Amino acid sequence: MAPNPRVVNAFRAMRAIGITEKQVKPVLKKMLKLYDKNWELIEEENYRALADAIFEEEEAKVPEEKDEAAEGTLEEETLVSSEPELPLKRLRRGQDGQVSGSPSDIEAELGGSPFKKSKVEGKGLAGETSEQQSSDMRISQPKPIAIWSPNRNTSSQTVSPDMRISQPKPIAIWSPNRNTSSQTVSPRRLAVLEHSKQRSNEGKDPLLSEAAAQQKRPNLKGSSQAVHLKDPIVQQGILLSPKQKMPLIKPKDEPFTDDVPFDDAPQPIAIIRPDCARKEQYFNQRVSSLKLHRQERPASRVLAGEGREGNLPVPSSLTRDSCELATIPEEAQANLEIATSALGEVKISLSCNSLLGRPNFHMPSQDELLKSMQEKCLRTYKIIDPNFSVMQILKDMCECFLDLATDSSHESQERILNVTPALDLMKKSAGVGAIKQNDRIQAYFANRSVDAYCFDGKAALQIPRSLQLSNGLEVMHSREEVIANGCSGSGKEKEFEDAEYGSLIVVPQHQLTADEFRFLNYHSDITKGEEMVEIPWSNEVNSEFPPVFNYIPRNLIFQNAYVNFSLSQIRAENCCSACIGNCLSSSTPCVCSSDSEHGFAYTLEGLVKEDFLEDCISLTRNPQRQFLFYCRDCPLERSKNDEMLEPCKGHLKRKFIKECWSKCGCHKQCGNRVVQRGIMCKLQVFFTPEGKGWGLRTLELLPKGTFVCEYVGEILTNKEFYERKMQRATSNKTEKHAYPAVLDADWCLKGVVNDEEALCLDATFYGNVARFINHRCLDANMIEIPVKIETPDHHYYHLAFFTAREVNALEELTWDYGIDFDDTDQPVELFQCRCGSKFCRNMKRSSSKLILNLYEDLIQQQDDWERG
Numbered sequence: 001m002a003p004n005p006r007v008v009n010a011f012r013a014m015r016a017i018g019i020t021e022k023q024v025k026p027v028l029k030k031m032l033k034l035y036d037k038n039w040e041l042i043e044e045e046n047y048r049a050l051a052d053a054i055f056e057e058e059e060a061k062v063p064e065e066k067d068e069a070a071e072g073t074l075e076e077e078t079l080v081s082s083e084p085e086l087p088l089k090r091l092r093r094g095q096d097g098q099v100s101g102s103p104s105d106i107e108a109e110l111g112g113s114p115f116k117k118s119k120v121e122g123k124g125l126a127g128e129t130s131e132q133q134s135s136d137m138r139i140s141q142p143k144p145i146a147i148w149s150p151n152r153n154t155s156s157q158t159v160s161p162d163m164r165i166s167q168p169k170p171i172a173i174w175s176p177n178r179n180t181s182s183q184t185v186s187p188r189r190l191a192v193l194e195h196s197k198q199r200s201n202e203g204k205d206p207l208l209s210e211a212a213a214q215q216k217r218p219n220l221k222g223s224s225q226a227v228h229l230k231d232p233i234v235q236q237g238i239l240l241s242p243k244q245k246m247p248l249i250k251p252k253d254e255p256f257t258d259d260v261p262f263d264d265a266p267q268p269i270a271i272i273r274p275d276c277a278r279k280e281q282y283f284n285q286r287v288s289s290l291k292l293h294r295q296e297r298p299a300s301r302v303l304a305g306e307g308r309e310g311n312l313p314v315p316s317s318l319t320r321d322s323c324e325l326a327t328i329p330e331e332a333q334a335n336l337e338i339a340t341s342a343l344g345e346v347k348i349s350l351s352c353n354s355l356l357g358r359p360n361f362h363m364p365s366q367d368e369l370l371k372s373m374q375e376k377c378l379r380t381y382k383i384i385d386p387n388f389s390v391m392q393i394l395k396d397m398c399e400c401f402l403d404l405a406t407d408s409s410h411e412s413q414e415r416i417l418n419v420t421p422a423l424d425l426m427k428k429s430a431g432v433g434a435i436k437q438n439d440r441i442q443a444y445f446a447n448r449s450v451d452a453y454c455f456d457g458k459a460a461l462q463i464p465r466s467l468q469l470s471n472g473l474e475v476m477h478s479r480e481e482v483i484a485n486g487c488s489g490s491g492k493e494k495e496f497e498d499a500e501y502g503s504l505i506v507v508p509q510h511q512l513t514a515d516e517f518r519f520l521n522y523h524s525d526i527t528k529g530e531e532m533v534e535i536p537w538s539n540e541v542n543s544e545f546p547p548v549f550n551y552i553p554r555n556l557i558f559q560n561a562y563v564n565f566s567l568s569q570i571r572a573e574n575c576c577s578a579c580i581g582n583c584l585s586s587s588t589p590c591v592c593s594s595d596s597e598h599g600f601a602y603t604l605e606g607l608v609k610e611d612f613l614e615d616c617i618s619l620t621r622n623p624q625r626q627f628l629f630y631c632r633d634c635p636l637e638r639s640k641n642d643e644m645l646e647p648c649k650g651h652l653k654r655k656f657i658k659e660c661w662s663k664c665g666c667h668k669q670c671g672n673r674v675v676q677r678g679i680m681c682k683l684q685v686f687f688t689p690e691g692k693g694w695g696l697r698t699l700e701l702l703p704k705g706t707f708v709c710e711y712v713g714e715i716l717t718n719k720e721f722y723e724r725k726m727q728r729a730t731s732n733k734t735e736k737h738a739y740p741a742v743l744d745a746d747w748c749l750k751g752v753v754n755d756e757e758a759l760c761l762d763a764t765f766y767g768n769v770a771r772f773i774n775h776r777c778l779d780a781n782m783i784e785i786p787v788k789i790e791t792p793d794h795h796y797y798h799l800a801f802f803t804a805r806e807v808n809a810l811e812e813l814t815w816d817y818g819i820d821f822d823d824t825d826q827p828v829e830l831f832q833c834r835c836g837s838k839f840c841r842n843m844k845r846s847s848s849k850l851i852l853n854l855y856e857d858l859i860q861q862q863d864d865w866e867r868g
Ligand SMILES: C[S@@+](CC[C@H](N)C(=O)[O-])C[C@H]1O[C@@H](n2cnc3c(N)ncnc32)[C@H](O)[C@@H]1O
Pocket: 547, 691, 692, 693, 694, 695, 736, 737, 738, 739, 770, 771, 772, 773, 774, 775, 776, 829, 831, 832, 833, 834, 835, 836
């Protein structure tokens, strides 16, 4: 295998400063592991980090050399060794530039590094007052540490759960202030570093050279030998991985000030103190800070006296005081920060404070986080674009940021940019999974430049373009309040009034009830993940939410229904145990074929065969022409009143589909197993504009004979259902009910059907997506067919919906409930039919003659339609 050119380059660079491959190899390996193969971190500044690490390794190996190297720093070493440091304490001090964040330090934090710990200066900064030092000491209290390492599942290192709970400040920002670290080094190493610096500055014109920056940089450390090394950033809660380090800089929004005692200030949970000189050296800062969710004013602002108008940052060229101490108060819920380097690297940092009361806190992997975030977005914002990805959103954001930051034609502050241009595409797609009341969610602009749109529930935030500051720095700073879908409490208008520059409040159009909120959060896929496919919902008509119910993908017995699924009950003649593979491919139909006339009901493509389907359609649509069965002692009538029995109104003798099942020898993918595989079509629950409430539609073209879904609900005896109906009538509830399906297809086969076997399905409380299918008189585009799967007992079967014709994408899927609108004594609530069919039985045209004529019309219509 050809050697990795990056490895070769690393060797070459080290060789140039007198380090052999043998020395480089082990250290490089460790660094790659430590930095998650992030070569940029190793390569930057001409492999400075690598050189540092090698020297540290070497120094650890040769104590004599180390002693020599430590000349002049004995005092500090003594201090260090006499007081074993707690990790965070060291690191916190690092923020003031006193701790090395070199790989060895970080590895030491991880607990198993052969790297030597960096030396730590024990003295305060030159000119630093004792007060300053003591304030540093105050913030250097040991804190829980968690190490975030993207892409590593095992990257969490936590300290004391109690600490975690009591100090829920999980915000950490990688400090770019490696130059502020002061570390004593051996002369040899110093020489090499100088060499390295020179090399790294070669050809980097637009950037200030490190040497130049060194000159500009105030000599804060008081040591001419101080070499500035990488510092891990720490915050009271978290230490970030080296991967998340510089050269990104925290918004420069607050001057550093030491004169306010920390005790008097709100307790900071994030401190970012980039080295000003370093900022000058490396970056044209473009920083955006978006504060989400009612964030309080940063404590640092309080510390700084909140002197500046409009939160505009102080130019970094001021003094050391202009170094930032940006703190985020405990109450802050989320803080978004964006930073970029002149090299075009953009970093988005989101910190939030939501650990309170979460004793089981652990660091999730980045993959886990993204997945969970994606799911949450899909649920909350009802995005159904299959390409939706949080990562993509973040990338888009970076791109937009760079566009904004680099396009000089965008002079006007009025200009706005889409963070997520892809959302425009979504606008064009069918409205899904959300309320679409207005294309544009009501948004208040506290001060121009911020906008929000909602296209079918997908919100596109727009951020203000960067502000051109007089000192040439471009800084974006916007506090933003987004309250979507009523998820937040009241008082938003007040917040709007108080909003600072660029603040945004998206006002909810609809205050959710607890049930709706629950639904919104958990059911944006109406199936709750129970099906193979997700089924979103959409309301483009009003602000109603889908009814709350329990989604079940399979029928469940409520109480008294007798359903026997035992294998022993399936006799040899009821299963094809000798079959192998796909029963449909066999030359002779096996015992599981649905009937002798048509053989199997399905085609090899998984559709119901045309002739079988036609038989079912004509049987359902023209019952007068087919056989109806009349019971002598009708279980339906019995369930209503078994003392004064009404005569049976008739039951349709239906054709059954029989599917292979567990006792069959064929393959699970056998073509005679369709319904049992569950929903495969792209469906959507939507609010119908015709006043039928919610309905179901397809999002894709469905050929004739396609299995759409099963009618799933609680298996009740008809007696139980009737009792339910009575209870509902007395409870005065006006909500819509799912229409029950009576499983009466085999009643003709039995002399007397007892109550436990006279079953129906009720999807009102427990059901699947079929509970949303609306009724259409006669020419519905779906037909229900009884399907036997697990049990040869005909009194229990599955009721499956198949398309009765080709159905176009976005067409509503309908089913003829078989309802007689003139019969007030039905097991179901009657409704004013709005099916829109010209065969509607609810228009007082329901004489059987007229129906018959209409049926002829329908047949003709269907023939015409099929002929195209
Ligand atoms: C099985 S549910 C269908 C889903 C229902 N539309 C909803 O919003 O939950 C049956 C109920 O929907 C309504 N419905 C169904 N078909 C209808 C039609 N053609 N015209 C008017 N309302 C209809 C009736 O209220 C009926 O009781």
